[in-house]
Amino acid sequence: MISSPRPVEPPVGEASAPFWExxxxxxxxxxxxxxxxxxxxxxxxxxxxxxGSSLEWRDSQxxxxxxxxxxxxxxxxxxxxxPYVIALxxxxxxxxxxxxxxxxRPEEVRVGMEVVVSWEPLTDGRNLAVFGPAPETxxxxxx
Amino acid sequence: MSGPERTLRAAxxxxxxxxxxxxxxxxxxxxxxxEAAMVKEALDDAGLELSDVDGVCHAESSMAxxxxxxxxxxxxxxxMTGGSSFEVHxxxxxxxxxxxxxxxxxxxxxxxxxxxxxxxRPSRRRLPAGPNPAAEWEWPFGLRMPMGxxxxxxxxxxxxxxxxxxxxxxxxxxxxxWASRNPRARYQSPLSVKEVLDSxxxxxxxxxxxxxxxxxxxxxxxLTSAARAKDLARPPVYVLGAATxxxxxxxxxxxxxxxxxxAVCGPRAFAMAGIAPADVDVLxxxxxxxxxxxxxxxxxxxxxxxxxxxxxxxxxxxxxGSLPMNTNGGGLSYTHPGMYGMFLLxxxxxxxxxxxxxxxxxxxxxxxxxxxGMVLSCMSTTVLGTEATLG
Numbered sequence: 001m002i003s004s005p006r007p008v009e010p011p012v013g014e015a016s017a018p019f020w021e022x023x024x025x026x027x028x029x030x031x032x033x034x035x036x037x038x039x040x041x042x043x044x045x046x047x048x049x050x051x052g053s054s055l056e057w058r059d060s061q062x063x064x065x066x067x068x069x070x071x072x073x074x075x076x077x078x079x080x081x082x083p084y085v086i087a088l089x090x091x092x093x094x095x096x097x098x099x100x101x102x103x104x105r106p107e108e109v110r111v112g113m114e115v116v117v118s119w120e121p122l123t124d125g126r127n128l129a130v131f132g133p134a135p136e137t138x139x140x141x142x143x
Numbered sequence: 144m145s146g147p148e149r150t151l152r153a154a155x156x157x158x159x160x161x162x163x164x165x166x167x168x169x170x171x172x173x174x175x176x177x178e179a180a181m182v183k184e185a186l187d188d189a190g191l192e193l194s195d196v197d198g199v200c201h202a203e204s205s206m207a208x209x210x211x212x213x214x215x216x217x218x219x220x221x222x223m224t225g226g227s228s229f230e231v232h233x234x235x236x237x238x239x240x241x242x243x244x245x246x247x248x249x250x251x252x253x254x255x256x257x258x259x260x261x262x263x264r265p266s267r268r269r270l271p272a273g274p275n276p277a278a279e280w281e282w283p284f285g286l287r288m289p290m291g292x293x294x295x296x297x298x299x300x301x302x303x304x305x306x307x308x309x310x311x312x313x314x315x316x317x318x319x320x321w322a323s324r325n326p327r328a329r330y331q332s333p334l335s336v337k338e339v340l341d342s343x344x345x346x347x348x349x350x351x352x353x354x355x356x357x358x359x360x361x362x363x364x365x366l367t368s369a370a371r372a373k374d375l376a377r378p379p380v381y382v383l384g385a386a387t388x389x390x391x392x393x394x395x396x397x398x399x400x401x402x403x404x405x406a407v408c409g410p411r412a413f414a415m416a417g418i419a420p421a422d423v424d425v426l427x428x429x430x431x432x433x434x435x436x437x438x439x440x441x442x443x444x445x446x447x448x449x450x451x452x453x454x455x456x457x458x459x460x461x462x463x464g465s466l467p468m469n470t471n472g473g474g475l476s477y478t479h480p481g482m483y484g485m486f487l488l489x490x491x492x493x494x495x496x497x498x499x500x501x502x503x504x505x506x507x508x509x510x511x512x513x514x515x516g517m518v519l520s521c522m523s524t525t526v527l528g529t530e531a532t533l534g
Contacts, residue, residue, distance in 0.1 A: 012279075071346070111301075
């Protein structure tokens with residue numbers, strides 16, 4: 001298991017306060033540029049395509065697909081007591097984020113696997129977005 | 144060919160090199176004293192004096208090292224792109240020399256992570272200052288640096304192209320074959336694919352022996368104008384092409400984990416040099432991990448994207464193979480003090496001068512030093528050639 005609380009908790013960056021506030025209600029939100037009509041991750045003060053600042057926050061679908069992952073086989077004892085998975089997840093919203101894959105054994109994780117967001121409490125009331133296998137994946141269903 | 148990129152071709156030459164490494168993994172000197180020893184050795188190699196130097200390159204502070212050496216340069220270069228910094232320095236220095244800003248440029252590097260630990264010296268590693276997206280978006284998930292990002296790239300390559308752990312292991316095996324011919328290499332005994340696969344998994348799919356060493360090491364180069372290079376102590380090794388590209392800082396921002404920015408700067412450097420991959424006699428391709436070297440082979444055009452695994456499978460990058468790669472034993476078996484790009488340049492120069500003894504590639508005329516910095520973030524390609532390639 002990954003330790004709770006984690007030895008490293010994320011700071012709140014200059015542009016990402018709304019992201020972290022939403023996690024208090026276990027909502028995953030993504031920043032969008034309304035001029036480009038494109039999603040932005042990680043959050044910024046300006047759009048990395050047009051440098052415009054007409055940005056807004058929209059609810060994420062909270063589901064995605066694993067693009068790449070690794071299993072850490074020699075965890076720092078302060079971080080975890082057994083091998084754990086770090087992955088890059090491509091959200092259906094069109095952005096990629098780093099996360100941990102939880103809710104299944106590391107050897108079950110595959111590139112391309114469909115995953116859904118779940119939440120792990122941080123010490124200050126915020127929550128950390130981690131991902132687990134999508135239910136229909138387990139049932140062998142479509143999507 | 145024509146165009147502005149052509150202007151650096153053969154405008155400058157590396158005329159002196161030095162490097163230090165030991166089978167023990169540790170060096171006696173450290174810090175500025177080690178850097179000064181490298182500068183002295185490289186200048187002696189070139190037949191130049193410290194008073195000839197009017198340009199200084201260093202990946203942390205060209206000002207601090209110039210002050211220590213007592214040099215008052217008119218060209219100063221401290222670009223820091225991780226392990227590819229030294230190839231970037233050669234590119235920038237070559238451009239400065241071509242533009243007439245300076246004439247004799249020294250680049251130097253030293254790091255002693257292994258003896259720092261055994262001798263109890265304070266680590267020089269510092270966290271970046273100021274706002275840091277990695278602290279917010281990567282560090283909480285426990286990804287080991289720098290190994291984790293490379294393991295992710297390997298997982299992606301395996302899933303997309305069917306690359307196997309055996310194929311990655313073969314890169315380590317072929318590189319060790321070269322190291323067995325280098326008496327200064329950290330590891331020289333033969334290695335098998337099975338031994339690589341039997342070494343402990345670290346960040347899966349990478350095993351311990353897919354990963355570079357952690358050793359002391361240091362090196363220096365001297366670059367000067369083609370005109371001045373003609374009358375010095377050693378045969379000039381000309382800079383035929385140079386290019387740099389980066390497309391991310393954090394691995395979570397890399398556009399495609401299977402395609403490095405080497406796919407941009409490699410072809411640019413080759414075009415400037417007027418060469419094709421088939422013209423390369425020696426490839427020094429930064430091997431922080433086996434997957435790193437495999438990605439270079441594809442991105443530089445030695446094989447098609449996705450075919451790196453089958454390409455290396457028959458050992459063609461080892462001694463006697465059709466593409467000698469990392470002939471000093473590489474970061475995997477020779478030395479890796481943290482930013483390995485300096486050693487790519489030094490070995491490429493020595494191969495082109497025919498100084499490599501039992502590991503010499505016969506008739507080597509063109510060598511490529513391809514540096515990789517941070518987490519597959521910044522690539523820089525230097526194409527080097529002998530006098531015979533200038534025709």
